[in-house]
Amino acid sequence: MPEHSGPDPAVHTTDVREPARDLVVIADRGVPLVPNVGVIGGRDAVLVVETGIGIENAETVLKFALEYAKGRRLYLTTTHFHPEHAFGAQVFAGEATYLANSAQAADLEERGPGYLEMFKGMSDAVARRLEGVEPKRPDLVYDQSYDLDLGGRVVQLRATGRAHTRGDQVIRVPDVDALFTGDLVEAAQFSIFPWFPPHDTDVSGTRWLGVMERMADRGADIVVPGHGEIGGPQLLADVRDYLSLLRDETWRRRDSAVDERTIADEVSALMIERHPEWVGREWIEKGVGCLCAEHGGPGEPAEHAGPAA
Numbered sequence: 207m208p209e210h211s212g213p214d215p216a217v218h219t220t221d222v223r224e225p226a227r228d229l230v231v232i233a234d235r236g237v238p239l240v241p242n243v244g245v246i247g248g249r250d251a252v253l254v255v256e257t258g259i260g261i262e263n264a265e266t267v268l269k270f271a272l273e274y275a276k277g278r279r280l281y282l283t284t285t286h287f288h289p290e291h292a293f294g295a296q297v298f299a300g301e302a303t304y305l306a307n308s309a310q311a312a313d314l315e316e317r318g319p320g321y322l323e324m325f326k327g328m329s330d331a332v333a334r335r336l337e338g339v340e341p342k343r344p345d346l347v348y349d350q351s352y353d354l355d356l357g358g359r360v361v362q363l364r365a366t367g368r369a370h371t372r373g374d375q376v377i378r379v380p381d382v383d384a385l386f387t388g389d390l391v392e393a394a395q396f397s398i399f400p401w402f403p404p405h406d407t408d409v410s411g412t413r414w415l416g417v418m419e420r421m422a423d424r425g426a427d428i429v430v431p432g433h434g435e436i437g438g439p440q441l442l443a444d445v446r447d448y449l450s451l452l453r454d455e456t457w458r459r460r461d462s463a464v465d466e467r468t469i470a471d472e473v474s475a476l477m478i479e480r481h482p483e484w485v486g487r488e489w490i491e492k493g494v495g496c497l498c499a500e501h502g503g504p505g506e507p508a509e510h511a512g513p514a515a
């Protein structure tokens with residue numbers, strides 16, 4: 207189980223960036239379990255991306271969004287089902303239409319309750335944040351792609367297929383070439399592999415790398431990561447290159463039958479040497495574990511009773 211020893215994961219609207227016209231980001235301020243929250247405006251409507259963890263944070267985001275919208279209609283979407291991204295959606299009921307891809311909706315339903323319990327065990331601060339939370343079913347579920355017309359601005363919601371979770375989606379704002387990636391991309395952090403066998407083995411390093419290769423090829427001027435500073439196309443390339451190296455270094459050792467503990471130690475040391483300033487070092491060995499299991503081809507997610515993503 208992941209541990210949480212950082213500060214209270216509160217969303218504060220004290221650091222709001224505007225990387226493009228009518229597109230703002232409530233910055234995560236470098237606090238673990240606080241996501242970057244997006245608010246994207248059009249003439250008639252506003253789309254909120256991510257809720258923060260728990261009811262109080264979502265109330266903060268909703269209040270900000272209502273003030274920002276100035277009477278425009280509200281929509282909500284989340285990049286994936288993880289608690290700091292989606293476990294506040296219930297607060298938006300009656301105020302916003304919640305849209306998500308079908309694989310994420312399945313994650314919310316099937317994985318949500320387990321993650322609620324797991325996160326409550328991480329720390330008292332997180333448990334307090336999660337009081338009263340019930341993972342919410344989206345109001346509108348699409349399958350692979352959905353174009354949301356905000357009035358003079360069409361936002362593209364796109365399911366990526368299984369990567370960081372089964373149900374990841376990215377949100378692209380084509381007129382300013384901005385991309386919200388959720389946890390597919392972090393800035394100055396090692397990629398978060400939620401690899402918790404036997405409970406959750408949905409993450410796929412090989413498929414994630416495939417997603418990043420396609421995203422880096424296409425690029426984006428403005429990249430809003432799940433956590434960390436807003437960046438540009440280099441952020442996409444950095445994650446692609448990290449995942450590629452992680453796979454190659456893991457598999458090279460696996461080929462010569464090195465045991466998994468030794469692989470994890472050696473690859474962690476190598477990656478830390480490569481990126482000494484990146485945080486989240488504990489995720490490297492989770493990534494090694496996932497990629498060891500995928501040696502010879504991506505595995506299928508375990509304990510999955512829903513429709514294929």
Ligand SMILES: [Zn+2]
Nearest residue numbers: 286288370389
């Ligand atoms: Zn996540």
